[in-house]
Amino acid sequence: MEKKSLLIAQSGGPSAAINATLAGVIAAAQKSPEVDRILGSRHGIEGALHKNCIDLTDFSELEKLKATPAMALGSCRFKLPGDFSDPIYEQIRQNLEELGVGYFLYIGGNDSMDTVSKLSDYYAGKPGAPVVVGLPKTIDNDLPACDHTPGYGSAARYLAMTVEELIRDTAIYALPSVTIVEIMGRDAGWLTLAAGLPRLRGGTKPDFIILPEKPFDEDDFLEAVRRRMADTHNIVVVVSEGIRDHSGAYVGAGAKSGAVDTFGHLYLSGVGKYLERLVKEKIGCKVRSIEVNLMQRCASHVASQADLEESFAVGAHGVRLALEGASGRMAVILRGEGDGEYRFYCGSADIKACANQERLVPEKWFDLENPSVQKEICDYLLPLIKGAAPQFRDEYGFADYVIFD
Amino acid sequence: MEKKSLLIAQSGGPSAAINATLAGVIAAAQKSPEVDRILGSRHGIEGALHKNCIDLTDFSELEKLKATPAMALGSCRFKLPGDFSDPIYEQIRQNLEELGVGYFLYIGGNDSMDTVSKLSDYYAGKPGAPVVVGLPKTIDNDLPACDHTPGYGSAARYLAMTVEELIRDTAIYALPSVTIVEIMGRDAGWLTLAAGLPRLRGGTKPDFIILPEKPFDEDDFLEAVRRRMADTHNIVVVVSEGIRDHSGAYVGAGAKSGAVDTFGHLYLSGVGKYLERLVKEKIGCKVRSIEVNLMQRCASHVASQADLEESFAVGAHGVRLALEGASGRMAVILRGEGDGEYRFYCGSADIKACANQERLVPEKWFDLENPSVQKEICDYLLPLIKGAAPQFRDEYGFADYVIFD
Numbered sequence: 001m002e003k004k005s006l007l008i009a010q011s012g013g014p015s016a017a018i019n020a021t022l023a024g025v026i027a028a029a030q031k032s033p034e035v036d037r038i039l040g041s042r043h044g045i046e047g048a049l050h051k052n053c054i055d056l057t058d059f060s061e062l063e064k065l066k067a068t069p070a071m072a073l074g075s076c077r078f079k080l081p082g083d084f085s086d087p088i089y090e091q092i093r094q095n096l097e098e099l100g101v102g103y104f105l106y107i108g109g110n111d112s113m114d115t116v117s118k119l120s121d122y123y124a125g126k127p128g129a130p131v132v133v134g135l136p137k138t139i140d141n142d143l144p145a146c147d148h149t150p151g152y153g154s155a156a157r158y159l160a161m162t163v164e165e166l167i168r169d170t171a172i173y174a175l176p177s178v179t180i181v182e183i184m185g186r187d188a189g190w191l192t193l194a195a196g197l198p199r200l201r202g203g204t205k206p207d208f209i210i211l212p213e214k215p216f217d218e219d220d221f222l223e224a225v226r227r228r229m230a231d232t233h234n235i236v237v238v239v240s241e242g243i244r245d246h247s248g249a250y251v252g253a254g255a256k257s258g259a260v261d262t263f264g265h266l267y268l269s270g271v272g273k274y275l276e277r278l279v280k281e282k283i284g285c286k287v288r289s290i291e292v293n294l295m296q297r298c299a300s301h302v303a304s305q306a307d308l309e310e311s312f313a314v315g316a317h318g319v320r321l322a323l324e325g326a327s328g329r330m331a332v333i334l335r336g337e338g339d340g341e342y343r344f345y346c347g348s349a350d351i352k353a354c355a356n357q358e359r360l361v362p363e364k365w366f367d368l369e370n371p372s373v374q375k376e377i378c379d380y381l382l383p384l385i386k387g388a389a390p391q392f393r394d395e396y397g398f399a400d401y402v403i404f405d
Numbered sequence: 406m407e408k409k410s411l412l413i414a415q416s417g418g419p420s421a422a423i424n425a426t427l428a429g430v431i432a433a434a435q436k437s438p439e440v441d442r443i444l445g446s447r448h449g450i451e452g453a454l455h456k457n458c459i460d461l462t463d464f465s466e467l468e469k470l471k472a473t474p475a476m477a478l479g480s481c482r483f484k485l486p487g488d489f490s491d492p493i494y495e496q497i498r499q500n501l502e503e504l505g506v507g508y509f510l511y512i513g514g515n516d517s518m519d520t521v522s523k524l525s526d527y528y529a530g531k532p533g534a535p536v537v538v539g540l541p542k543t544i545d546n547d548l549p550a551c552d553h554t555p556g557y558g559s560a561a562r563y564l565a566m567t568v569e570e571l572i573r574d575t576a577i578y579a580l581p582s583v584t585i586v587e588i589m590g591r592d593a594g595w596l597t598l599a600a601g602l603p604r605l606r607g608g609t610k611p612d613f614i615i616l617p618e619k620p621f622d623e624d625d626f627l628e629a630v631r632r633r634m635a636d637t638h639n640i641v642v643v644v645s646e647g648i649r650d651h652s653g654a655y656v657g658a659g660a661k662s663g664a665v666d667t668f669g670h671l672y673l674s675g676v677g678k679y680l681e682r683l684v685k686e687k688i689g690c691k692v693r694s695i696e697v698n699l700m701q702r703c704a705s706h707v708a709s710q711a712d713l714e715e716s717f718a719v720g721a722h723g724v725r726l727a728l729e730g731a732s733g734r735m736a737v738i739l740r741g742e743g744d745g746e747y748r749f750y751c752g753s754a755d756i757k758a759c760a761n762q763e764r765l766v767p768e769k770w771f772d773l774e775n776p777s778v779q780k781e782i783c784d785y786l787l788p789l790i791k792g793a794a795p796q797f798r799d800e801y802g803f804a805d806y807v808i809f810d
């Protein structure tokens with residue numbers, strides 16, 4: 001049996017779980033007799049291009065790596081050219097050959113899977129070419145061909161907990177107020193659904209859960225807020241950053257307001273700030289907008305144990321796919337069916353079904369007032385946020401992260 | 406011994422620890438034979454004014470109340486008039502008499518202590534008048550006459566952990582970037598110091614810790630950022646929302662940019678957004694600003710155990726002060742000295758020394774590059790963020806809060 005090197009890289013935006021997938025890859029590769037060396041490519045495909053790698057063959061801090069947020073190997077936003085005669089491909093080929101790479105695993109989201117797709121196409125039919133396999137990652141939960149994506153569960157857990165705390169915070173004054181919480185997810189409303197969990201699982205708030213999949217009508221929204229004010233003083237709205245009006249234009253895009261700052265630039269205020277000003281102007285009560293920002297993707301201190309375990313498992317499954325020679329495929333998480341208990345298992349999908357494509361919240365879930373829809377969403381979501389992940393922290397809350405220099 | 410009712414209220418902005426102080430009051434009052442009834446005033450002084458109270462005499466969920474963020478009794482932003490002949494005073498006097506109130510405890514920050522000060526002055530010399538005692542609360546840590554304030558430790562713990570996670574998040578790309586984190590504290594930099602803990606305790610980031618106590622110079626800042634870029638690619642800045650320029654004007658106040666939105670209103674963008682645009686314009690690298698917003702004051706899921714214990718203790722001490730007849734005084738947390746080990750104890754201060762006044766970060770701590778200053782700050786801060794507080798949460802992270810209807 002010829003032994004080969006396994007090269008692993010991370011790409012795209014961070015999450016609390018992408019290092020758990022890296023840990024899963026390392027753990028499985030360490031147990032595979034076919035793998036003689038495990039290399040980590042720094043900054044995604046750029047590490048392969050510049051031969052900037054670190055040796056992970058004997059790396060042992062797997063549990064600590066699982067609990068480390070963002071990307072221990074670094075990331076990139078690099079799109080491979082469409083033309084395989086571009087010298088970049090020959091450079092990567094040479095480097096991988098020199099490193100003895102037989103397996104190249106790439107962890108990332110929709111855009112990063114474009115890299116896996118192109119590289120596996122480039123290598124197709126070439127004798128002795130490395131097997132190229134994709135591993136999913138995105139807090140957005142918008143990759144096709146899977147039940148859910150690694151990283152989503154932890155972001156969802158953070159959002160549900162945070163919105164629950166914000167609801168308490170907004171409840172204290174006996175005055176009418178509207179609090180608008182802007183959530184990531186430009187096209188897909190999965191994270192906004194998670195922020196809505198305190199209501200979807202039986203509470204009364206957040207009062208409004210606004211998905212980007214449905215056209216947003218300002219007048220309808222204002223009217224609904226006015227009606228709701230008859231029943232509650234502290235209205236809480238969770239809204240996707242990517243909602244659009246009936247014409248398909250993003251709501252609150254800077255271009256719409258035409259406002260310009262001291263530097264002469266258009267204000268690119270987000271939808272939260274836009275709705276804040278809209279409610280202030282049209283209703284006139286106390287309004288505040290909150291952008292949850294990067295915290296929703298890096299808050300490892302509330303990572304979901306289920307998410308980290310599944311992310312680890314999908315990494316290990318990617319190694320199995322690579323050893324089987326499944327080039328051009330992506331490992332995915334699927335949901336077991338039948339006995340009513342949640343079970344996940346790992347499978348694979350053609351990378352072409354994932355690269356550059358998005359999976360949206362299904363239309364049957366748009367009716368968020370419907371108890372049977374609420375139950376379906378909870379049945380889907382709750383298993384993904386289950387359990388507090390183990391923490392490597394001192395008594396002051398400071399984390400002992402894995403950091404590669 | 407004549408038994409009397411004890412009335413307790415909460416006022417001002419929320420924190421993760423103000424309910425712990427409420428729990429401390431209830432626990433101590435339940436053990437006091439002088440107290441026959443414990444009443445909770447809804448929405449601060451407004452509950453006393455409108456006789457809107459709930460009976461807490463037999464309330465038993467003290468541990469759960471300690472872990473509940475924001476204000477279980479509700480809050481108000483109500484300033485008592487300066488003229489004691491205003492009928493509002495007679496209304497409160499009548500209500501408290503009818504309720505048999507002998508002790509009135511008021512939990513709040515600088516502004517709320519104005520209410521305690523006025524009420525105790527109003528009652529001064531009146532026979533049979535209730536004893537009015539203040540209990541401190543503010544995440545800002547800016548009350549005079551104490552070592553630190555209840556609520557600060559939990560906010561500080563949240564900020565230190567969150568900035569540590571944000572640092573990981575910003576480190577992934579091999580491109581120059583500046584991330585600006587805007588922290589609460591309009592005049593006092595205590596929370597910004599806490600956000601700076603990852604560096605103050607020996608790390609390299611955040612690269613800049615900008616306090617509101619020192620005048621801010623844009624050119625000096627830009628020059629320092631440019632210099633720092635030679636050594637690191639991901640610059641992280643933590644900055645107080647209230648920094649001012651040499652003329653004393655708030656940096657980034659909307660009025661300065663003159664920008665107007667669709668509604669014709671001035672943009673009141675915060676200092677984070679302002680510095681983001683400044684760096685973008687003058688340096689031109691990738692920039693992002695993050696407003697930590699309400700999360701820093703309501704994130705009970707990372708409350709500091711030390712903070713909750715001390716907040717509870719100060720509530721109990723307030724009951725002792727009330728029973729001693731110390732009207733017009735505020736309970737405070739002080740720091741034991743001598744043996745090198747951190748110890749806190751409760752004392753009291755004249756309410757006049759606290760109401761409407763602020764305690765700032767001392768000038769001797771401005772030199773944040775100085776190792777001995779860093780050590781002093783850590784010695785001060787670390788005991789306050791020590792320990793993870795017990796949580797009342799299910800496996801999905803949802804909290805079982807105390808909510809009074």
